[in-house]
Amino acid sequence: MAVKQLRLDRTALSSLPSECRPAIDPADLRTGMVHLGVGAFHRAHQAVFTEAAIAASGGDWGTVGVAPSSRSVVDALAAQDNLFSVVTLGGADGERARVVAALTGTAHAASDPAAVTALIADPAVRIISLTVTEKAYRPGAALLRLLLTGLAARAAADAGPITLLSCDNLPANGRALRAALIGELATTEQSSLAEWFEQQVSCPSSMVDRIVPASTVATLSSARRILGTADLAAVAAEPFRQWVIEDDFAAGRPDWAAAGATFTSDVTDWEHLKLRGLNGVHSALAYLGALAGRETIAEALDLPGMRSLLRSYVSGEVAASLAPPDGVSVVDYGDTVLERFANPQLGHRTWQVAMDGSQKLPQRVVSVVDADGVEPQLGTLILAAWAQFALGRSDDGGELPLDDPRAAEIRADPTTAALFGPGGILPLADPAHLVAVQRWRDELASHGAAEVVRRCL
Ligand SMILES: NC(=O)c1ccc[n+]([C@@H]2O[C@H](COP(=O)([O-])OP(=O)(O)OC[C@H]3O[C@@H](n4cnc5c(N)ncnc54)[C@H](O)[C@@H]3O)[C@@H](O)[C@H]2O)c1
Ligand SMILES: O=P(O)(O)OC[C@@H](O)[C@@H](O)[C@H](O)[C@H](O)CO
Numbered sequence: 318m319a320v321k322q323l324r325l326d327r328t329a330l331s332s333l334p335s336e337c338r339p340a341i342d343p344a345d346l347r348t349g350m351v352h353l354g355v356g357a358f359h360r361a362h363q364a365v366f367t368e369a370a371i372a373a374s375g376g377d378w379g380t381v382g383v384a385p386s387s388r389s390v391v392d393a394l395a396a397q398d399n400l401f402s403v404v405t406l407g408g409a410d411g412e413r414a415r416v417v418a419a420l421t422g423t424a425h426a427a428s429d430p431a432a433v434t435a436l437i438a439d440p441a442v443r444i445i446s447l448t449v450t451e452k453a454y455r456p457g458a459a460l461l462r463l464l465l466t467g468l469a470a471r472a473a474a475d476a477g478p479i480t481l482l483s484c485d486n487l488p489a490n491g492r493a494l495r496a497a498l499i500g501e502l503a504t505t506e507q508s509s510l511a512e513w514f515e516q517q518v519s520c521p522s523s524m525v526d527r528i529v530p531a532s533t534v535a536t537l538s539s540a541r542r543i544l545g546t547a548d549l550a551a552v553a554a555e556p557f558r559q560w561v562i563e564d565d566f567a568a569g570r571p572d573w574a575a576a577g578a579t580f581t582s583d584v585t586d587w588e589h590l591k592l593r594g595l596n597g598v599h600s601a602l603a604y605l606g607a608l609a610g611r612e613t614i615a616e617a618l619d620l621p622g623m624r625s626l627l628r629s630y631v632s633g634e635v636a637a638s639l640a641p642p643d644g645v646s647v648v649d650y651g652d653t654v655l656e657r658f659a660n661p662q663l664g665h666r667t668w669q670v671a672m673d674g675s676q677k678l679p680q681r682v683v684s685v686v687d688a689d690g691v692e693p694q695l696g697t698l699i700l701a702a703w704a705q706f707a708l709g710r711s712d713d714g715g716e717l718p719l720d721d722p723r724a725a726e727i728r729a730d731p732t733t734a735a736l737f738g739p740g741g742i743l744p745l746a747d748p749a750h751l752v753a754v755q756r757w758r759d760e761l762a763s764h765g766a767a768e769v770v771r772r773c774l
């Protein structure tokens with residue numbers, strides 16, 4: 318009697334439905350990259366692009382996935398020969414799942430930093446990519462020290478040039494990473510490393526886009542049902558995926574263009590469009606939705622008046638704040654984003670998008686409110702919603718989690734002056750905007766978020 322495969326690993330691949338099998342044979346993969354922050358997003362985005370690039374054009378670009386702190390993902394992956402599946406939710410074909418073979422190994426930085434140092438110093442490794450959240454770029458962050466220790470070992474081993482590829486939702490993320498590392502280097506006395514860094518390391522910026530909510534029990538159940546085997550490292554994502562990358566690689570790269578990525582000499586216009594026209598709108602839904610007691614982004618978008626409020630925000634304030642990439646209409650972009658957010662199968666929790674507001678809102682919303690030529694109305698409402706969210710209670714009295722590296726400061730003084738005034742958490746350029754934020758806060762406190770949104774109809 319055939320024994321049913323209990324868990325995903327290489328021996329299970331031949332018994333998967335053919336449409337669920339990887340695009341390449343994992344036995345052929347050789348390591349050429351390290352990814353720091355092997356969370357949900359990396360698995361559903363860069364790993365998918367990389368597997369498709371290798372399938373199209375070859376190359377030794379297998380990736381070792383590093384978890385900086387929590388080890389649950391690397392343990393799950395290690396038990397599955399580094400295989401995992403991506404469950405695609407919604408879209409014309411309904412729910413699908415496919416196993417991705419892009420990872421060649423895993424490491425856990427917190428328990429074995431020497432393994433990460435050795436990886437970074439390995440001449441076979443030519444790209445280190447990162448999705449480590451916005452807060453990991455702050456001065457003094459442990460991640461910066463981890464990277465610098467590895468780069469110092471690489472310089473000492475004369476292991477050759479390398480590219481650091483940030484895939485976090487930050488403006489000019491490559492330049493931000495370079496500046497953070499140089500700033501950190503300045504606090505040490507490693508002038509020879511600074512010189513090596515200037516000569517041997519490139520830091521292209523990239524704009525990344527795919528909605529990838531945190532995996533849930535439902536994600537694992539879908540993967541099991543479709544694959545016919547358990548996958549404890551499965552992730553779920555929308556069908557859409559986009560990657561625009563500056564073509565500045567110090568030591569080669571996978572043929573990501575063959576996988577659908579766009580290469581450019583300057584990603585700034587794409588970043589502004591995405592951070593303000595998608596992520597800022599996401600934050601609006603997260604804070605207003607959470608205050609109104611909506612659990613998911615799709616449910617928040619269903620609040621009466623919400624769609625028209627967000628369309629006005631994008632076509633008015635966001636559009637006035639930026640120059641879009643050639644040939645792209647900001648209004649059309651915003652409409653497509655709302656369709657993506659409406660996908661009910663994603664189940665993207667408002668609290669997840671709401672996390673780390675102090676780190677996200679500067680590039681998502683403050684950049685719009687402060688931009689020349691913008692007369693902010695709804696932008697100040699979004700900031701007011703964050704400030705009310707930070708008070709910790711939804712309009713029906715439910716508890717709202719303030720998960721933010723600056724939570725203690727925010728809780729200590731959540732007044733509009735302390736949050737948005739000079740030296741505050743999100744200082745605004747124009748004092749008139751503080752008045753507008755306070756007015757919206759009063760409205761939200763008096764009428765609740767659902768009613769404030771409805772009145773904007
Ligand atoms: N999930 C998405 O839809 C999405 C889309 C575009 C971009 N991103 C970017 O990817 C990042 C990660 O998203 P995710 O969905 O993989 O989240 P996740 O929670 O699944 O994974 C986060 C990863 O970052 C690491 N991390 C968290 N805090 C850190 C810190 N202070 N220092 C170093 N590492 C830290 C974690 O260990 C984990 O590996 C986001 O912050 C964002 O910048 C995510
Ligand atoms: O991933 P974060 O925490 O920076 O932001 C939450 C969401 O806005 C974000 O993940 C979007 O889903 C994503 O940027 C879409 O590409």
